[in-house]
Amino acid sequence: MVISPPTVDGSRFIRQFRSIWRDDKVQGISEISPNLFLIAFASPANRTNVLKRGPWDFQKYWFALEQADPNRTIHDYSFQHMCIWVRIHNIPLSLMTAALARALGASVGKVIMTDTLLEDGNMGEFMRVRVSFDTSKLLRRCVVLSRPDAKASLCPLQYERLPLFCHGCGLIGYSILAFPTTPKVEGQKFQYGAWLRAPLPKRSASRPLGLVDDSLLLATIRMLLRW
Known part of the structure; x- marks a missing residue:
């Protein structure tokens, strides 16, 4: 029986995605609350490339990316x-x-x-x-x-x-x-x-999606435990 934990290891998450996205593309990843991370990309092009390759997962669980808005609180994001x-x-x-x-x-x-x-x-x-x-x-x-x-x-x-x-x-x-x-x-x-x-396609789409204009993205691990 596999039961996902209520929270993830934030340090492990940061190490893993710094390794995947590389330091030259990501300026910083910080954990601002359990399962919630603020990611600053080096440029909008780097952010777009990450979005194109999504969805992403951590330990098989999906984590969502949303544009960070300075006028919104953490509770205003649905990650849905x-x-x-x-x-x-x-x-x-x-x-x-x-x-x-x-x-x-x-x-x-x-x-x-x-x-x-x-x-x-x-x-x-x-x-x-x-x-x-x-x-x-x-x-x-x-x-x-x-x-x-x-x-x-x-x-x-x-x-x-x-x-x-x-x-x-x-x-x-x-x-x-x-x-x-x-x-x-x-x-x-x-x-x-x-x-x-x-299965993953042999050729990847190269066209940008243009979903967001900000290089700051908010990421969360969706741990959906429905009992």
Whole structure:
């Protein structure tokens, strides 16, 4: 049984992400309260690059990044929305367009950008769309493609860099094993599973998202223990 701790080791967190992001890109990382960190990037370009590569996790738990606003208190931040690349499968080749990616991606969350380019010179098996979605809601497993000249079809979804989530209910932030009263049945099947995690793409998106204008970002570890 795995139960996440209520707080993380702040010193370990700082060491890890200083190593990942490198000192030439990060001016400072400070812990301002349990699980809450203030990160100062060396430049807006460094900050944008970090956002492009998200979502990030620490010990498998997602931590969110939000723009630091001097007029807001800690309690004004929700850390509820995650930006993530979503792969949409089972799309006819003739319909793999940015317009359709935006339309289907809107069923998952707010569309940030789309990617329908060819993968390694071959037509891919999916479209990619980056969305911002509410993590208090269940992960979507598929979207519906409706066409006037054909029967509606289900399009399975996969998420890139998806942090820990519950295979029982589909919420991000904890494992079903966090519930000691949950009966464990050998061979038990859940509505959600590891198949929702997509392998990392061979080529990374190089276009900036332009989500924030400040180089200060606030980070928190989302420890969602729902008993």
